Amino acid sequence: MSGQASPSAAPEKRETFSTRRLFILSAIGSAVGLGNIWRFPYIAYDNGGGAFLIPYLVALLTAGIPLLFLDYAVGHKFRGSAPLAYRRLHRAAEPLGWWQVLVCFVIAAYYAVIIAWSLMYTIFSFTEAWGDDAEGYFFGTFLALSEAPGVGFTYVPAVFFPLLLIWITVIAIMVAGIRKGISRANSILLPLLMVMFLLLVVQSLFLPGAAQGLNAFFTPDWAALADPAVWAAAYGHIFFSLSVGYGIMVTYSSYLKRRTDLTGSGMVVAFSNSGFEILAGIGVFAALGFMAQAAGTGINDVVTQGIGLAFVAFPTIVSQAPLGPVMGVLFFGSLVFAGVTSLISVLEVIVAAVQDKLGWGRIKASVVVSGLVAAVSLGLFPTATGLYLLDTSDAFVNSFGITLGALVTVMVLAWFLRKLPLLSAHLNRTSTIKMRRTWMVLVAGVVPLALIYMVANEFISKITTTYEGYPAWFVGLFGWGMAGGLVVLALILTVIPWSRKSKAHHDPEYQSIVDEEAEEEEEQAR
Amino acid sequence: MTTIAITMMIIAILTVWGGLALSLLNLKRHPEDEGALPEEHAPEL
Numbered sequence: 001m002s003g004q005a006s007p008s009a010a011p012e013k014r015e016t017f018s019t020r021r022l023f024i025l026s027a028i029g030s031a032v033g034l035g036n037i038w039r040f041p042y043i044a045y046d047n048g049g050g051a052f053l054i055p056y057l058v059a060l061l062t063a064g065i066p067l068l069f070l071d072y073a074v075g076h077k078f079r080g081s082a083p084l085a086y087r088r089l090h091r092a093a094e095p096l097g098w099w100q101v102l103v104c105f106v107i108a109a110y111y112a113v114i115i116a117w118s119l120m121y122t123i124f125s126f127t128e129a130w131g132d133d134a135e136g137y138f139f140g141t142f143l144a145l146s147e148a149p150g151v152g153f154t155y156v157p158a159v160f161f162p163l164l165l166i167w168i169t170v171i172a173i174m175v176a177g178i179r180k181g182i183s184r185a186n187s188i189l190l191p192l193l194m195v196m197f198l199l200l201v202v203q204s205l206f207l208p209g210a211a212q213g214l215n216a217f218f219t220p221d222w223a224a225l226a227d228p229a230v231w232a233a234a235y236g237h238i239f240f241s242l243s244v245g246y247g248i249m250v251t252y253s254s255y256l257k258r259r260t261d262l263t264g265s266g267m268v269v270a271f272s273n274s275g276f277e278i279l280a281g282i283g284v285f286a287a288l289g290f291m292a293q294a295a296g297t298g299i300n301d302v303v304t305q306g307i308g309l310a311f312v313a314f315p316t317i318v319s320q321a322p323l324g325p326v327m328g329v330l331f332f333g334s335l336v337f338a339g340v341t342s343l344i345s346v347l348e349v350i351v352a353a354v355q356d357k358l359g360w361g362r363i364k365a366s367v368v369v370s371g372l373v374a375a376v377s378l379g380l381f382p383t384a385t386g387l388y389l390l391d392t393s394d395a396f397v398n399s400f401g402i403t404l405g406a407l408v409t410v411m412v413l414a415w416f417l418r419k420l421p422l423l424s425a426h427l428n429r430t431s432t433i434k435m436r437r438t439w440m441v442l443v444a445g446v447v448p449l450a451l452i453y454m455v456a457n458e459f460i461s462k463i464t465t466t467y468e469g470y471p472a473w474f475v476g477l478f479g480w481g482m483a484g485g486l487v488v489l490a491l492i493l494t495v496i497p498w499s500r501k502s503k504a505h506h507d508p509e510y511q512s513i514v515d516e517e518a519e520e521e522e523e524q525a526r
Numbered sequence: 527m528t529t530i531a532i533t534m535m536i537i538a539i540l541t542v543w544g545g546l547a548l549s550l551l552n553l554k555r556h557p558e559d560e561g562a563l564p565e566e567h568a569p570e571l
Contacts, residue, residue, distance in 0.1 A: 020558045050534030057541060211527045218531040218538070261556055267549035274542045282535075432556045 012361070013509055014079060015178040016255050022183040023256055024265050029186040029341030030252065031243050031273040032193070034114060034310075037338060040237060040277040041284040042305030045217055047233045048224030055225065055234035056274075063450050064238035065270050066442040067406070069435055070413070071249035072262045073423035079254050079510050080503070081352035082247035083493070087504060090417050096409045097353065098490035100247030103401035104349040106482065107246075109377040110390045111346065112170070115339035116163035116382070117142075117311065118332045125318055125328025134315035139387075149388035149470045151380075159382035166340070167374035173344050174351055174366040178255050182348065186341055193337040197276070200330040201283035204290070207321055213289020216299040217281055232457065235450040240398065242273060243342070245406030247349040254352070258513065263431040284309070287317050287327075294320045310335060347373065357493075359501025388470060392478045395467060399458035400483035407451035414444035429517075 017023040044052045078085035083097030120142070124130065130137035139145045144156050173181040204210060224230045239245060253262065285299075291313060292302045304313050310332075318328035347370055355365040381390055413419050420440045427435045467475045498504040527535075 020553075050531065050538070053534065053538050053541070214535065215527050215531045218534040219528065220530065220534050260558070261553065264549070264553045264556060268546065268553055271542060271546035271549050275546045278538055278542050432552060 014255070014503075015362070016257055017183055017252075018179055020256075020260055020265060022179075022187060023252065023260070024268055025190050026182055026186040026341075026345070027249065027252055027265075027269045028272045029190045030248055030345030031241065031269060031342075032190075032276050033243070033338050033342035034111075034335060035237075035241055036273065036277045037197075037280045037284070037335060038306050038309045040241065041217065041281040042303065042309065043233055043237050044281055045285070045303060047230040048221045049216070050218040050220035051222050051224050052230065052234065055231045056238070059231075059234040059238040059450070060270065060274060062442050062446045063235055064242045064244065065266065066435075066439055067239070067244040067410070067447055068242055068249060068266050068270060069263055069427055069439065070410070070423065070443055071244055072253040072266055073427050074413075075250035075253035076256055076260070076262055077423065077426040079513065081254065081356045082250045082349060083353050084356040084504055085250055085254060088510075089413075089419060093412060093417065095490045095494045096405070096412060097247065097250075098493040099401075099405050099408075099486060100245075100250075101350050101353045101493075102486040102489055103246045103397055103405060104248070104346045105373060105376075106393055106397045106401065106486070108343060108346045108350070108373045110381060110393055111339065111343055112166050112374075112377050113159070113163055113381040113386065113390060114307075115336055115343065116159055116166050118335035118339060119162045119166065120158060121311065121315070122329055122332040122336060124315075125325050125332060128315070128319050128324065128328075130315045130319070132319065134319070135312045138311045138315070143387055144384050145387055146384040149392075149474045150385050151389070152383050152385040154384040156382050156384060156386075159386070160378065163378055163382050166343075167370070167377065170340065170343055170347065171367065171370040171374065174347055174370050175363050177362050177366075182344055185344060189337045189341050193334055193341070194276075196330045196337070197279065197283065197334045200327065200334065201279055201286070203321075203323065203327055203330070204283045204286035207286060207290035209289040209291075209293030210286035211289065212293065213285040213287065213299060214282065216289070216303070217285035228453075232450070232453055236403075236454050239403065239406065239451075239454075241277065242270060243345070245409060246402050247353075248345045251349045251352050252345065259430045261430060261432050262427055263433040263435060267433060287321075288313065290321060291317050356503055357496075357498055359499040359503070388474070389478055392467060392470065392475060393482060396462075396479040396483045397486075399455070399462065400480075401486060403451060403458065404455050404483075407448060407455055410443060410448050410451065414440075414448070420444060 017026065044056070047055070074085050074089060075082075078088040080088060081097070082100045083094055086093035086097040130142075142156075142158060144154075146152060146154070173185045175181065176184070243249065256262075288299060288302050292299045295302065302313060314331055315328070318324040318331075321327055350373065351362075351365050351369045354360060354369050355362065358365070360368075380386065413423075420443060424435050424439055427439075462479070466472055467479055503510065
């Protein structure tokens with residue numbers, strides 16, 4: 001097959017992160033996202049407070065980190081985008097890669113919208129534009145949310161234009177490539193995020209009532225440890241928080257130099273992500289403590305997560321706190337930076353896959369792919385009904401895209417293709433922390449069990465009641481239909497042949513690595 | 527803050543940030559092999 005490729009034009013060499021440090025920064029930038037700030041604090045509070053630390057650490061060590069290393073091993077050994085890497089692992093595994101690419105497509109389309117809201121709220125913080133009714137302002141004035149879910153094309157300019165700005169910025173980063181785009185963006189935005197967020201936490205700690213907030217967050221409820229739902233929440237959170245199982249870490253690690261300490265770097269990424277979450281918990285609950293005190297209520301009356309925390313509770317806090325506008329800019333600015341560094345990693349999964357499949361160059365693939373995602377994002381979400389669509393696609397792509405996809409991937413790799421010994425050998429080849437039998441037991445045993453429990457739970461809850469009481473056709477189309485459509489489309493994309501220019505057919509760089517590794521093995525066997 | 531909340535906060539910070547410190551230390555002890563770019567053949571091979 002390789003004979004078909006024209007020998008005159010040698011294929012371009014694969015891009016690389018120029019240093020290990022830049023890879024680690026980019027991987028942290030990807031893992032640290034909106035979820036760390038607006039999801040973790042609530043999940044921890046709701047599942048045992050201080051006692052949650054135990055299931056959280058257990059989930060991190062027994063599932064999150066092992067799965068992270070699985071992604072690293074696949075991407076680094078097979079040096080390709082998710083579909084190409086899985087194809088090189090085994091032909092039958094290619095659809096897994098496309099499934100992950102499509103999951104990333106859906107996520108990127110709506111994730112950018114939340115960043116656009118955050119950008120507007122950074123500006124609103126200066127004037128406290130929401131007045132004394134943050135909730136009414138967000139849903140009514142800002143989003144102009146329609147009464148009922150549906151598909152409408154009543155565009156909301158206050159969302160559309162910031163979203164356009166976000167997409168232009170992100171496309172510029174993607175076009176510039178791994179070194180000049182992604183590495184550079186992360187090495188600027190991530191330190192900036194850390195500094196801003198630290199300032200925010202310090203400011204929150206000085207608010208009256210902060211101590212009550214921290215009491216609520218850290219006081220352990222030991223009885224929670226006997227509840228399986230608490231353990232499931234810990235595993236669920238770890239999966240989403242570390243961005244494992246949907247192609248991101250496969251793609252990023254494929255840009256690593258050959259002799260990189262994979263597990264040593266991964267440990268830094270995993271613990272940085274958790275370190276940031278703990279910090280977010282402290283900052284958020286200190287602020288919520290202040291909010292409860294100002295309202296003269298208990299913490300449990302003000303505690304919330306997600307959109308409610310960011311766009312209703314925080315604006316309320318900003319209005320009441322001394323130096324409120326500063327706090328607002330720090331908080332919403334952090335959401336923007338955390339969001340952008342994650343969004344580019346999600347997009348890179350798709351861009352890399354298209355580059356590999358069609359043999360396109362960086363610029364063409366980035367412009368076409370990001371342009372397409374941007375068009376879908378701008379076409380469907382900045383509308384009066386956009387929030388319903390966002391909510392539904394988020395819920396279903398998380399349950400039946402990321403979670404189910406991760407489960408199928410792990411089962412196929414560990415049990416059907418039995419590739420864990422090969423991947424463990426690859427991790428140990430250059431890494432400082434060795435992954436042997438325990439790692440394989442965790443990936444083949446603990447991880448699938450946790451994922452089966454989560455998928456089953458999600459399936460039962462979503463089948464017994466229509467999601468959020470939205471109309472059945474709406475959930476059927478944009479929830480179930482979308483999630484099922486991704487699987488069908490993944491199979492179709494697998495069947496479409498790889499371009500003759502594609503590296504799947506002719507990749508001397510990869511071939512030389514395979515040959516070298518085979519030689520090395522022979523030598524060791526002697 | 528209550529004693530138990532302070533204790534749990536300290537334990538959380540020590541385990542998670544301690545883990546980060548240890549993993550950074552491990553990485554520092556094993557500096558990057560600068561010569562091994564993927565496009566280059568490692569000299570010893």
